[in-house]
Amino acid sequence: MPGDTTTYASLHDVELCRFAVSGEGRAFGELVRRHGSGVRTLLRRMGAQPAEADDVAQDAFLTAFERIAEFRGEGAFAGWVKRIAARLYLGRLKRDRRLKALDDAGIDLETPGEADEPGDRLDLDEALKGLSTAERLCVSMCYGAGLSHNEAAEALNLPLGTVKSHVKRGLDKLKARLSSDGAAMEGSRSHG
Known part of the structure; x- marks a missing residue:
């Protein structure tokens, strides 16, 4: 003591x-x-x-x-x-x-998150909402919880390559959304 x-x-x-x-x-x-x-x-x-x-x-x-x-x-x-x-x-x-879809092989997991209103201040939590469910889980597990890609694949019962793809796509989307250029691009897409 x-x-x-x-x-x-x-x-x-x-x-x-x-x-x-x-x-x-x-x-x-x-x-x-x-x-x-x-x-x-x-x-x-x-x-x-x-x-x-x-x-x-x-x-x-x-x-x-x-x-x-x-x-x-x-x-x-x-x-x-x-x-x-x-x-x-x-x-x-x-x-x-x-998340039954995560357990069924071959089912499309691309469920978009809620869209932000134009002019909303973007932060990490808001940016994560823009990821698909699978991307958000994979990114959160690998970067938030510190699991390796292998550990995340095992926990989600997904192939390792699928987890790596979700992480890569998720990180690319986060980088784009969190950068000022990405925010401007998102705003122009929602009006076009």
Whole structure:
């Protein structure tokens, strides 16, 4: 346990994990405080509504708490818990059958997101809404949750090449939308 002069807020994540393994709940609480917002943001970027993102994030932290002894400190705790959250969210989607198309080979996954109104300020969350469901999931899992292309392919039950294609197309669309030239092109297309 930290001494009187050391607080949990001043400790590194790896140290907090060691304390959590030994049963110190306040140490794990500090990890939740530090990384909860980032986990919820990732889930919203993957397509979860705010309340659902909160639920899945809570489940992810409960799972992380139960498996804290498995965290070896070889990577960032934030990445580890985000991978747990991403997998839980995908499991929920599959159970709810909202993404049945991801499980069926050969079905077109190109479902466009909601269009932005001209003049809306573009940010990453808004730009992600413009991706297809498959592109948003693949980009979020590979760049938000830190999964490799192979891990994302396994989690989504898609061929590796398909995941790579969705990531490439998604990143190209994001770059175009987030650049000032891309925003101007989007505005001219919506009026033409």
